[in-house]
Amino acid sequence: MSAERDQEFAEFVDGRFTALQRFGYLLTGEWHLAEDLVQTALTKVWFHRNSLRSANALESYTRTAMVNTSTQWWRRKWKGETPTEVLPEPASDSQYGVVDDRDQLLRALAELPRRTRATLVLRYFEDLPEAEIAQIMGCSVGTVKSNISRGLAKLREHQLVAGITSADRLAPEKKGVDHE
Template sequence: MDPGLDEEFAEFVNGRFTALQRFGYLLTGEWHLAEDLVQTSLTKVWFHRKSLRSGNALESYTRTVMVNTSTQWWRRKWKGETPTETLPEPAAPSEFGTVDDRDQLLRALATLPRRTRAALVLRFFEDLPDAEIAKVMGCSVGTVKSTVSRGLAKLREHHLLTETNSPTPAPRPTGGLTCDR
């Protein structure tokens, strides 16, 4: 065992755990699954930490492992599980509008395919450039751009984000959610 590698890995985990957990939540949509995803991914990364060239590669490799692990879990999940009934959402007071908008956006994001969701999360929530996203996802920059573009188009058309379906105006991708890179 190399104490330098172990110490570097421990510092990485202590410094980035919250960000990785948030990234895991955006990939899975559930906090307990996000915690499991981070722990599973960090375990996988720990075994391969010696092969990484630099400390900067640790974060990128961890995100790659998280995306791949999340996709593997989703593929193994039993598809026959469907809710029997949907409870109607009561109209929310205006002071809760921001929380409702965020919830609707997360629900709409959860309906997208895994790779599309991962590309959008990496791009807009983690603010990574297209080249870094391509490296994490193992695809070309052009694929990232087209995936992000199609994902944003699907979100804009999603019924959860339309003005007629929500008590507050539909959130439009602004600020951090643009295609102008």
């Protein structure tokens, strides 16, 4: 029974999608909202397809679901509760966000004293241990730790870097890089 209803539903969607989309356009006045409305209504119908009396009821049930959903959207919009009114700032997973973050970090690093900047670069970008950094810079491990602590504190206070939370995403990829 379920496989037969699934087949009827698939044929219904294939044959009536354009007509339902036109109906959705008349309800919403916008094509992209009409597409969303049809998809939302078809999702609701799909979950109830086995409880419908016949395949002929699919059209009626879908149109009813579209009208009800459209009314819910209109009420939400009318009440000022548009779900997309204030969108959260997306995480910078894209290459553009990473480039922006890296640029802000480089600007903030440029404002640090040279030894502090060198210590932070060696520790977090070159991923060297504190003992090796001390050897390279000709100072004690305690001085390295102190420079790292002060440098990170200044970066955290810096207004350009305030929104950047993870130094890991700013560091260059380490794939196939040898430290010599």
